[in-house]
Amino acid sequence: MELAPGLRRIGNDVIATHLVVTGDGITLIDAGLAGQWRDLQRELDAIGRATSDIRGVVLTHGDSDHIGFAERLRRDHGVRVFIHSADAARARGEEKTKPAIGRVKAAPLLRFLAYSLRKGGLRTRWLTEVQEIAGGQVLDLPGSPEIIDLPGHSPGSVAIHVPAVSAVFVGDGLTTGHVLTGHQGPQPAPFTDDPAAAAASLAHLEDLQVDWVVPGHGAPWHGGVPALLAAYRAAMEVPGSDQT
Template identity: 65%
Template sequence: MRLAPNLHRIGNDIVAAHLVVTPEGITLVDAGLPGHWKDLVTELADLGRPLADIRGVVLTHGDSDHIGFAERLRRELDIPVYVHTDDADRARGGDKPKTPMGPMRLAPLVGFFAYALRKNGIRTRYLTEVLPVADGAVLDLPGSPRVIGMPGHSPGSIAVHVPAVAAVFVGDALTTRHVLTGRAGAQPAPFTDEPERAMASLDRLADLDAEWVLPGHGVPWRGSPAEVVAEVRRAAAV
């Protein structure tokens, strides 16, 4: 799905990953669920680009619904996968703390897990090798993505700022569609390790120059990061 010139999304409002497409190559931000492989292949075919044009995968964090087909790309095409140092173990299948599920409604909950099942979400293929990155790093990948530490949802959650496409990819630092309640609009994401820390990390987004804020779950946000941060804080206060 084309969002803007050089900016594409695969998946849907339940689970999504994003592509930064340049003449020099493609940067993939997150890898969704394993079954999104077919969506990726289809999207690239529509663009007339081979899988080998992907120069790297940048994970916003190490949860199973974001690492999806990343190991397949790494194994089959030797494409490097980047993740924050503090989430490297999680991306490799290490222990994850159990977090309260919080509010939920039956229909959205069933819809989320049914979609994950259709996309082979129960067959997580963890990474065996990752390239650890740190806050502030500018990666040598198409679009020159910059890593912004956003601890809270997980210790190594990051946002990925790509000025070349006027976008910031936020993973689960926030959501615009709550997968457990179906509630629409910018709001805190569920399954967050440290909710207070995640809210504090939003300050790191507010001053960024971007026209798109792209979460891993929910509709793309067309507007400034400052606007979406303010909306999340309003939703959290309700």
């Protein structure tokens, strides 16, 4: 699915992965679930590209629903996988956390679980080799992605700024569609290690001039960073909110 020239999406508002497509190749942002491999192949066929055009995978963090087919790309196709050093062990399956789930509603939860199971959420292969990165780096990949520290959801969570497509990919730094409650709009993401740190980290995005803010869960935001952050902060102030 095309969001804008050079910016494409596979998956849906439950779990999505994104492609930055340039004349020099493709940068993949996150790797979703293992079963989304077929979705990736269909998307590549639709735009006349091949797996060999993928130059790298940049992970926003190391949780299982973001690394799904990354090891397959690395192992079978030699694609480098980049992740912040603070989340490298998580992506290799060496470290796990169990953050509080918070409030849930039955229908959104069942939709999330059903989609995850259908797309191979239980077949995740942990990475065996990663390229460690840090905030402030600009990677030598199509679109020249810039890494922005966004700790909180996990220690090594990052945002990925790609000026070539006027977008910033925020992973689970926030969500626009809560997979456990169904609440829509910018808000804290569930399964977050340190919610206070995650909220504070969003200040790192304030000066970005982009058309798209793209989370890993929920609809892409096409209203600019200032409006998104204002909506996020307003959501956090709602008394009795069920968004966290």
